[in-house]
Amino acid sequence: MRYIDGAVRDFKDLDLLATGETTIHRLDARAKVVVTLVFILSVLSFGKYEVAALFPFFIYPAVMMALGNLPAGYIAKKIVFVIPFVLAVAIFNPLVDGQLMIQLGPFGITGGWVSCASIIIRSILTVGAAIILVSLTGFTGICRALEQLGMPQAFAVQLLFLYRYIFVLTEEGGRASRARELRSCGKKGLSLASYTSLVSHLLLRTWERAERIHIAMLARGFTGEFHTIHPKRFGGKEISFVIAWSAIFIFIRLQDIPQLIGTTVMRMIS
Amino acid sequence: MHMSDALLSPQVGVAMWTVSAGTIAYCSRKIRNELDDRKVPLMGVLGAVIFAAQMINFTIPITGSSGHLGGGLILAILLGPYAAFLTIASVPVVQALFFADGGLLALGCNIFNLGFFPAFIAYPFIYKKISGAKPTPTKRSVASMAAAVIALQLGALGVVLETVASGIASLPFSSFVILMQPIHLAIGIVEGLVTAAMVSFVYKAKPEILQSALEARPIGHEPVKNVVLAFLVMALLAGGILSWFASKDPDGLEWSIARVTGMEELKGTGEGLHGSLAAFQERLSFLPDYSFRKPGEVKPGGGGNKSPQAAMETKTEEKKSAGSRLGTSVAGTVGGLLTLAVVFISGFLLKKRVQSA
Numbered sequence: 326m327r328y329i330d331g332a333v334r335d336f337k338d339l340d341l342l343a344t345g346e347t348t349i350h351r352l353d354a355r356a357k358v359v360v361t362l363v364f365i366l367s368v369l370s371f372g373k374y375e376v377a378a379l380f381p382f383f384i385y386p387a388v389m390m391a392l393g394n395l396p397a398g399y400i401a402k403k404i405v406f407v408i409p410f411v412l413a414v415a416i417f418n419p420l421v422d423g424q425l426m427i428q429l430g431p432f433g434i435t436g437g438w439v440s441c442a443s444i445i446i447r448s449i450l451t452v453g454a455a456i457i458l459v460s461l462t463g464f465t466g467i468c469r470a471l472e473q474l475g476m477p478q479a480f481a482v483q484l485l486f487l488y489r490y491i492f493v494l495t496e497e498g499g500r501a502s503r504a505r506e507l508r509s510c511g512k513k514g515l516s517l518a519s520y521t522s523l524v525s526h527l528l529l530r531t532w533e534r535a536e537r538i539h540i541a542m543l544a545r546g547f548t549g550e551f552h553t554i555h556p557k558r559f560g561g562k563e564i565s566f567v568i569a570w571s572a573i574f575i576f577i578r579l580q581d582i583p584q585l586i587g588t589t590v591m592r593m594i595s
Numbered sequence: 596m597h598m599s600d601a602l603l604s605p606q607v608g609v610a611m612w613t614v615s616a617g618t619i620a621y622c623s624r625k626i627r628n629e630l631d632d633r634k635v636p637l638m639g640v641l642g643a644v645i646f647a648a649q650m651i652n653f654t655i656p657i658t659g660s661s662g663h664l665g666g667g668l669i670l671a672i673l674l675g676p677y678a679a680f681l682t683i684a685s686v687p688v689v690q691a692l693f694f695a696d697g698g699l700l701a702l703g704c705n706i707f708n709l710g711f712f713p714a715f716i717a718y719p720f721i722y723k724k725i726s727g728a729k730p731t732p733t734k735r736s737v738a739s740m741a742a743a744v745i746a747l748q749l750g751a752l753g754v755v756l757e758t759v760a761s762g763i764a765s766l767p768f769s770s771f772v773i774l775m776q777p778i779h780l781a782i783g784i785v786e787g788l789v790t791a792a793m794v795s796f797v798y799k800a801k802p803e804i805l806q807s808a809l810e811a812r813p814i815g816h817e818p819v820k821n822v823v824l825a826f827l828v829m830a831l832l833a834g835g836i837l838s839w840f841a842s843k844d845p846d847g848l849e850w851s852i853a854r855v856t857g858m859e860e861l862k863g864t865g866e867g868l869h870g871s872l873a874a875f876q877e878r879l880s881f882l883p884d885y886s887f888r889k890p891g892e893v894k895p896g897g898g899g900n901k902s903p904q905a906a907m908e909t910k911t912e913e914k915k916s917a918g919s920r921l922g923t924s925v926a927g928t929v930g931g932l933l934t935l936a937v938v939f940i941s942g943f944l945l946k947k948r949v950q951s952a
Contacts, residue, residue, distance in 0.1 A: 331671045332694070335694060337931075338901045339692075339693055345950070352833060361699065362699070362700075362943070364610075365600055365698070365699055365700050366605050366609075366700065368600075368605075369600060369601075369603060369604060369605050369608065371604045373762065373763045377934075379940070380934040380935050380938070381896055381934050383934075383938045384934060384937070384941070384942075386942075387938050387939060387941065387942025387945075388941070388942060388945060390942060390946070391942045391943070391945035391946035391949055392945065392949060394946070394949060395892075397942075397946075403695055406695070406696065407599070407696070410599065411599050411601050411602065414602055414758070414764050414766065415601070415602070415764065417764065417765060417766040417770075418764060418765040418766070421765040421766060421767065421770075422765040423697070437765060438763060440763070441907070443763075444601045444602060444763060444764070445601070447600065447601035447763075448599055448600065448601035448698075451600035451698050451699070451700070452599070452600070452695045452698065453600070453602060454699070454864070455691060455692060455695060455698065455699050456692075456695055458692070458699075459692040459693065461787060464689070464692060465692075465790075467663070467692065476616075476619075477619060477620050478622030478623070478639055479622075479623035479626050479627055479635065479681065480619050480622075480623050480681055480684070482635055482639070483635070483638050483639055483642065483681050483682065483685045484685045484688060484689070485639070486635070486636060486638065486639020486640065486643075486687045487639045487643055487646075487682075487686070487689060488689065489639070489640040490640045490642075490643035490690065491643045491646050491647075493643070493900045494643040494644055494646065494647040494648060495643075495646060495647050497647065498647030498650060498651055499649065499650070500652070502650070502651045503650060517785075517788060517792070518792070519791065520651065520789070521789055521792035521793050521796060523651065523795060524644075524651065524664065524789075524793060525793045525796040525797060527647065527648065527796065528641075528644050528648075528793070529800055529801055531640050531641070531643070531644050532637070532640075532641075532801070532804065534640065535636050535637045535639075535640040535641075536634055536637070538640075539636040539637070542636065544639065581680055582934060583929075583933070583934045586929075586933050586934060587929040588935070590929055590933065591929065
């Protein structure tokens with residue numbers, strides 16, 4: 326039950342963030358979608374044993390959160406929540422891959438631990454990029470951008486419909502679920518039988534509602550697409566945004582910057 | 596929980612994106628051309644129902660643990676394969692963006708694993724074949740159960756294959772399969788039970804929904820065959836591209852970048868600072884003890900003058916030999932920590948400036 330409330334709150338929080346009015350928020354959504362994809366691809370293109378070489382990529386979330394005025398703590402919390410699930414698979418790396426990789430004095434670190442660390446860094450970066458994208462652009466903006474980038478219109482309409490009804494139905498499902506939990510006095514009532522009848526009722530009610538809504542929409546001239554004003558266009562700002570970030574990503578992808586800094590510092594010390 | 600980006604290689608991710616995007620485009624065209632537009636709002640709302648239903652848990656008989664509905668099969672039964680695929684495909688998009696459940700690059704994989712198997716394999720070839728033209732309640736239950744189990748087994752196998760092909764997780768194929776398949780057998784049985792119960796409930800309460808789903812579908816055998824065929828072609832293409840990359844180097848992007856940058860540029864940069872990653876890594880691998888490289892030990896640009904192919908070949912050999920190309924030497928660690936510090940401080944300062952402005 327708390328999960329449902331939390332999920333609804335998640336939607337509302339991220340939607341609220343997306344209504345911000347910073348320079349980054351005002352950019353055309355396509356630019357942000359493209360940059361996010363380039364970012365994820367460059368991060369994931371590293372070999373499985375890279376750890377330090379991934380660090381420079383943190384510049385992207387750091388700058389975007391700062392410019393977009395996003396709450397760092399909130400986004401960090403969302404990322405931390407996901408890591409256990411990645412770790413469930415990554416934890417097998419140290420068990421399977423026992424080859425010694427680094428010798429730091431008496432401590433030997435195996436390749437498995439290195440690649441496990443790499444997976445965690447990867448997931449922080451990629452999950453962070455996704456959350457930042459949605460909190461800077463909003464779901465509607467992303468859908469429109471994807472449609473302009475060539476996503477079929479039927480799928481775009483599907484995504485927008487889904488998004489509009491998720492609020493209504495999760496709240497309705499949440500109420501039904503709460504009612505069932507309150508009447509089931511512990512665990513006994515949460516059986517498969519009551520579950521299917523509950524979900525089936527939800528389904529039938531929704532089906533009828535969808536038909537009513539559709540008739541109402543037809544009466545108002547719905548022809549299968551959502552018309553929106555497009556105040557944003559892909560202008561010079563967007564082009565430079567995409568080019569600048571892509572150039573940075575490719576540069577840090579090709580140059581191991583931590584290694585360079587480390588070598589320079591060590592040379593100065595010795 | 597869906598597949599996340601962190602365990603995926605770009606090659607597998609992009610290949611599966613292509614496959615899923617192609618299937619989505621095909622289904623969208625089908626829906627536009629052949630089905631009545633009444634289905635469009637219905638799809639959106641049913642996607643939301645699946646979303647809501649996934650949040651309500653129930654107690655699984657015998658084990659006592661809790662489970663929830665996956666939903667792919669029930670959508671295929673209610674909407675037919677094309678509309679169902681689009682509906683299922685839209686759910687992981689929302690989950691990836693709002694709950695960080697599954698990555699953006701992994702969307703291709705997740706849509707395929709969750710949508711393709713129930714809509715285009717389990718529904719037409721298992722459910723419809725078993726339930727037949729005049730389904731009885733028993734037939735329908737058996738059909739839902741079998742279809743759900745097979746869809747989930749195939750989906751789980753998809754996850755395993757995509758993860759192993761990516762090569763980021765070290766878990767070998769056989770152990771991963773042994774871990775995944777039995778769990779998904781259990782989940783599949785539960786999904787089958789719920790789907791069967793829901794289908795029979797809907798049939799009793801509103802039989803015209805199922806009937807219309809059966810009749811209004813002008814989908815013969817050919818279109819489904821087309822999808823499967825198209826998928827096979829795409830899979831072969833993707834597999835071909837993948838194996839082409841894999842045969843050169845596990846890291847295809849690196850390889851293609853080295854090819855694009857070409858030899859000329861590599862020759863021009865003696866220090867290797869602006870050279871390609873391959874040349875750079877080759878130089879690093881001269882550090883046998885992973886400690887700080889003493890200046891003058893390696894001639895600058897020693898690796899930079901090699902052709903990218905040659906550099907790649909030496910690199911693959913190095914990978915085999917004790918993975919010596921690690922950037923995690925002492926210098927790397929120091930540099931990494933410094934980089935992180937610089938990044939966070941600059942982000943913090945930037946934020947202060949933005950807020951005060």
